[in-house]
Structures are given as structure tokens and as C-alpha cells.
Amino acid sequence: MVQRARRISAIPPYLFAEIDKLKAEARARGVDVIDLGIGDPDMPTPQHVVEALAEAARNPATHRYPPYEGLPELKQAVARWYRERYGVELDPETEVLVLIGSKEGIAHVFWAFVDPGDITLVPDPAYPVYRTGTLLAGGTPYTLPLTPERGYLPDLGAVDPEVADKAKLLFLNYPNNPTAAVAPPEFFAEVVEFARRHDIIVCHDFAYCETTFDGYRAPSFLATPGAKEVGIEFNSLSKPYNMTGWRVAFAVGNREVLAALSVIKTNIDSGVFNAVQLAACAALNGPQDVIERMNKIYAGRRDVIIQGLNSLGWNLKPTKGTFYVWAPVPEGYTSKSFAALLLEQAGVNVAPGNGYGEHGEGYFRIALTVDEDRLAEAVERMRKAGITFTGKR
Numbered sequence: 001m002v003q004r005a006r007r008i009s010a011i012p013p014y015l016f017a018e019i020d021k022l023k024a025e026a027r028a029r030g031v032d033v034i035d036l037g038i039g040d041p042d043m044p045t046p047q048h049v050v051e052a053l054a055e056a057a058r059n060p061a062t063h064r065y066p067p068y069e070g071l072p073e074l075k076q077a078v079a080r081w082y083r084e085r086y087g088v089e090l091d092p093e094t095e096v097l098v099l100i101g102s103k104e105g106i107a108h109v110f111w112a113f114v115d116p117g118d119i120t121l122v123p124d125p126a127y128p129v130y131r132t133g134t135l136l137a138g139g140t141p142y143t144l145p146l147t148p149e150r151g152y153l154p155d156l157g158a159v160d161p162e163v164a165d166k167a168k169l170l171f172l173n174y175p176n177n178p179t180a181a182v183a184p185p186e187f188f189a190e191v192v193e194f195a196r197r198h199d200i201i202v203c204h205d206f207a208y209c210e211t212t213f214d215g216y217r218a219p220s221f222l223a224t225p226g227a228k229e230v231g232i233e234f235n236s237l238s239k240p241y242n243m244t245g246w247r248v249a250f251a252v253g254n255r256e257v258l259a260a261l262s263v264i265k266t267n268i269d270s271g272v273f274n275a276v277q278l279a280a281c282a283a284l285n286g287p288q289d290v291i292e293r294m295n296k297i298y299a300g301r302r303d304v305i306i307q308g309l310n311s312l313g314w315n316l317k318p319t320k321g322t323f324y325v326w327a328p329v330p331e332g333y334t335s336k337s338f339a340a341l342l343l344e345q346a347g348v349n350v351a352p353g354n355g356y357g358e359h360g361e362g363y364f365r366i367a368l369t370v371d372e373d374r375l376a377e378a379v380e381r382m383r384k385a386g387i388t389f390t391g392k393r
């Protein structure tokens, strides 16, 4: 028999598997499923970035192994972008590390700092990799519940000081997937203070750095005084430039943390295709109007969904960032049973909140990655099926 390693057995079953199966069954029955489950931008990468890739790929110099820590051109572009957008100074040589998508770096950072039995502080609900990354490295995730009462910011004061002293890493993510919450600068100041007191490495996942609305600008964690002494930030071209398929991202901040992550990476991967890195330079250095354009589109979609759901009895406030809407399920439902109801009776697929952790139970997540007409149709189908926040029929 095939005997799997214990570290794989520790990984919980994929929570979206059941919903994915229902979705496939509905499609097989001929249902025109409106899929609001997947957080993947629906619009193409800007043309000048695609052209830059094509041109770079024609140059045989790009065909060889890339430098381990990333092309100097890209690291310089990242440093300039960080200075201009967030007012953060970075040494391109030592404070920027190119990644094969930020998921790669997030998964590997645990291998650099977590030994079997070590504790990490992980928010819940959250992007699942923080938890599974900890488990794969043999660590124990300690849950920081995110609740609407606290604006989905963890209560660091509630962490048992003994646990905090033992913890190696703290993961955070604002603007937040899946809750769409944003963090005020005072919160990041509290994080730096907490990390210093307990000697914890902070990893801030800034995947939605540029996906913000109505004039709100999300702060980089590294803009917080003292942040660079305690942590790093993961950032990615995926969401701001519609480049999820390209697999190019970077980590920035504390040089010792990045050097340790680099030890893992040099032993596992050999970097990002040079031509993709040059295309990433074109994205960071080129016209930035794509970001503004995308954000207008997402804000319009957000309004359609929030006004639509509120007309069905929900009471949702406009979000400031990310392309998600996080909403409670009506009374009498679980995340899973409500997602199944939406799929069965309205042909609408959403992500059940418990897929992001036990504190996501009782919620569902809508991704604003389909156009306004489809979103409006999703709401209309719910109305016709009698699905409202106050209950079914």
C-alpha cells in the first residue's frame, strides 16, 4: 500500500471539495452556474506586460537559470515601487526576494523558522496556507479568531503570554481575504510592539495592497516604525496587475528573515523565468492606470452585490478593499448548507466561510470577479428563489 508521510496526514481535507462537486453536478445538469467562488481576476494582464514577456522570451539570455534571489532589475523596480507607493525604503540587494508567486514564499517561510512542536499565531478565518504551512513544517497553529465586533483584527491582548513567548511567527493579511477588512496604522503599531515584546517574526500578506476603493489607500506594514526589525511583507503582482497565472511575487523587509527563507528556496527551486521577471519590471515601472481602472470596476461590482443583498434583508457596509464580500448566512443555515442552497436553487456558487477556518462558520464569501450584469442576475435569482437574509420563504 502507498504509505503517505505523517505530515500529509496532518493536513485537513480540502473543504471546498464538496461544493466543487455540487458545482460540477449542477453544470452537468445544464445549469448556467454563476461562479462567485473563485478569487481570480477575470480581466487580462495589461497588454504592455504581455509584450514585454514576448520580447524578453525572444532573447536567449533569458533562457538560462535565473539568479536565485531574483533579477537585480526586478529587485530595483520593487524597491522603487515601495518607495513611491508606500514611502518604504528597501535595499534591493538584501531586502527584496523574488518569489514564484507569494503562495510559494508563504508556504516556505514556515520551513525556515518552524521546527516540530513550534507554535505559530494564525488568524481564523484566513487564507488556508498559513495554517497548512505550519502543519507541513510540523508546527502547531494557535488560532487568533477574527470577529466582526473587532473589525476582523485579532485581539493580541487575549493571546496567552506563555503561548506568545513560545510563538515563532505571526501571520496577518490586510486588506483581508476573506473578510475584506482593512487595518488602521495604529493596529500595525500594536503588532510591532507585541512582536518585540515576545520576539516573534511578523509576516504580513499584502496580496491586496492595491485593491482599495473610495480613496482609501492600504498602508504597508513596513511603513510602521520598527516593522522592518520584526518582520517581512509578502506582495504579489497577481492581484494588482491581473497576473495570477504568471507566478511572480516578492517578499520584502527584514534581511535576516529573507536570508533564512532564501536558504530554503535555494534548496528547493531555481527561481522565476527571467522573461517573466522582466515582464514584472514592465508592470511595476510602466503605466499604473490598470490599477485605478480595475478598482473602479471592482467598486461598481461591490455596490451591485451589497445593494442587492441588502435589498434581500442583509445589512452589509461598503468594503474598503479586496475583491470580496463577506456576509453572514441566514439563521438556520451553516456555511455549507447555505452554499448548497444557493447552488441548488439559484445556480449561484459562493465559497462557504468555514473553508477559511472554524471562525468562518456562519459566513459565505462572494468574489467580485464576474461582471455587474452577472452579479445583478445572481441577486435576481436569489430573489426569485425566495432566498433572503431573514430566511427561506
Ligand SMILES: *Cc1c(COP(=O)(O)O)cnc(C)c1O
Binding pocket: 039, 100, 101, 102, 103, 104, 127, 173, 177, 205, 207, 235, 236, 237, 238, 244, 248, 249
Ligand atoms: C491570492 C492570494 C495570495 C497568493 O497570491 P500569489 O502571489 O498568486 O501566490 C496570497 N495571499 C492571499 C491572501 C491571497 O488572496
